[in-house]
Each structure stands twice: as C-alpha cells, then as structure tokens.
Amino acid sequence: MAAGGNTIQRALDLLRVLPRVTLGNVKGSAKNKQANRKTQRGSKTHGSGSKGSKARQNFMRVGYETGNNPFYLRFPREPYYENHHLRRQYPPVSLQTLQLMIDTERIDPNEPIDLATFCNTKLYHLVPRSRHFGVHLTLDGVDNFKAKVNIEVQRANEAVIAAVERNGGVITTAYFDIESLIALCDPLNFFRRGIPIPRRELPPQELVDFYTNPRNRGYLADPDLIAEERFKLAQKFGYVLKDLNADPDKESLLHRKDPRQVYFGLEPGWIISLRDKVILKPRDEELREFYKS
Numbered sequence: 001m002a003a004g005g006n007t008i009q010r011a012l013d014l015l016r017v018l019p020r021v022t023l024g025n026v027k028g029s030a031k032n033k034q035a036n037r038k039t040q041r042g043s044k045t046h047g048s049g050s051k052g053s054k055a056r057q058n059f060m061r062v063g064y065e066t067g068n069n070p071f072y073l074r075f076p077r078e079p080y081y082e083n084h085h086l087r088r089q090y091p092p093v094s095l096q097t098l099q100l101m102i103d104t105e106r107i108d109p110n111e112p113i114d115l116a117t118f119c120n121t122k123l124y125h126l127v128p129r130s131r132h133f134g135v136h137l138t139l140d141g142v143d144n145f146k147a148k149v150n151i152e153v154q155r156a157n158e159a160v161i162a163a164v165e166r167n168g169g170v171i172t173t174a175y176f177d178i179e180s181l182i183a184l185c186d187p188l189n190f191f192r193r194g195i196p197i198p199r200r201e202l203p204p205q206e207l208v209d210f211y212t213n214p215r216n217r218g219y220l221a222d223p224d225l226i227a228e229e230r231f232k233l234a235q236k237f238g239y240v241l242k243d244l245n246a247d248p249d250k251e252s253l254l255h256r257k258d259p260r261q262v263y264f265g266l267e268p269g270w271i272i273s274l275r276d277k278v279i280l281k282p283r284d285e286e287l288r289e290f291y292k293s
Helices: 002-017 095-103 115-120 158-166 178-185 187-192 205-211 223-237 285-291
Strands: 092-094 136-138 150-153 170-173 271-273 278-280
Touching (some): 158 170, 178 187
Parallel strands (some): 092 136
Antiparallel strands (some): 271 278
C-alpha cells in the first residue's frame, strides 16, 4: 500500500509541473503521420486525363460551363441587378412580432413607438452601413394584432395601415438619413460620443412622393388629407373609425415628431451628457437657426 501511495504521490507531483493541455501542445498519434501516397491506377495520369484544369483539381471553377459561352457573358446587362448595391433595404417586422414584443413587455404600447424603440428591444437589428433605412411593417399575424399604438415606421402597405387604425391606433411613415439612423440604432452609444443630435435631412427626390402622400400616412403629408384617407380606408375595409379627439389616450396617440427631429422629446443640436446627467443646448444664434425646423 505504501508503494502504491508513493506512486500516486509522484504522479500528482508530476501533474503539478506539467503544462495544461491545449490545442497548441496536443500531438497526434504516429499513425496519422504516414504519407498519403496516391498509387498509380490504370495509366500514367492516374485516371485524370492529360493537362487542363480537370487534371489538376476535382472541380470546375465558378462560372465555367464546359466550353460554352458563360451566363455572365451571354447576358452582361441584366436590368434587375442594375445598381443593386445602392438600393435601400428595409428589414421587416411583422404585426405578429410587434404584438409579441408588446405582450412580453419589451415595448410599451402607451408610449410612441419608433425605430429607437425597436432597436432597444435587442430583437431587431439595423445596420445603416449596409443600406438599411428602417422598419418595414408587414402583414403577417394581422388576425392576432390587437394593440392600440402610435407607431412610426418607414414602410407599410394599405392592409397594415388598416390593421393599426382599426384598433384605434395611429401609424406614420417617416424617412431618416444615414446619420440619423446611426443615432437611432444605438442611442446610448451615440450619447456617450458627446456630439450634438443631428438634424434629420429631408427625403431624396425619388422618395418625396411617397412621404408626402396621405395614403401612405407620410410624415410630410397634409393632416387634413390624412384624416380623409383614414375615413376612406375604414369604409373600404369595413370597420368603424374611432375618434382620436375623444380617445382617453389622445395625447399619446397624436404625439408626432417634427420633420427635422430624430428622437421623441429631444431637439436637434442638443448634447446629452450621461456622466453629468445634463442637457447642453446651443446658445449661438447661428446654431439655433441651423437646427430649428
């Protein structure tokens, strides 16, 4: 027993001085070091033919069509792919997902909902550098959507607008430029940088018609025309349009951003100091003139 105990003690002492097992010091067995030699089968070329790419690799290069004129040369100007890298992308959020976020208390339906609200849930990811320009609210789960919300998105079709307004809610489509999107995607990180809140730019020429159209509930449309379109849409889909002025949540439902505003409750040009917990506002007249709507 004494000899066995000494052996165990020596083994433990040896383990204490040996290095930890890592991928850098693990070695394979001697059998794995044998050369993988290719034996001759049939002819001197080992069945691979003579010369050419097929004799030197077991696959053809991408786009090779065994001597035929390849597709990208037969159709060099496919119009569908023209400027595809410059197209604006709108990652979708369905009505089902929105209702789930509200039910799990990730989104407060009593407060206005915008892009910053979606990003703060950590369930919606937006990458402005990848040409992501906002939220596209889709129709999936329309039968289960029961929330009354004041929501601001970038894209929504007629059926989605009807689903939101049928419950007594308000929907607005708004445009944000790249700098404003960067500030909205991660507000906490943006405030830590100590730079002024940017002034939201107006939409480019090709998007002006969309965001000034009351049918799309554009944020640049006439409010009186939007009220008319709300009534027409209710008649088309067969639901009773609720009066927003008589709603107990009137203040929350009618709260909208200024066309130059990025955050709810914060004006362009302000600097938010998280360390000192203060808001620095511009005092120079030229800056005030620049940042005001």
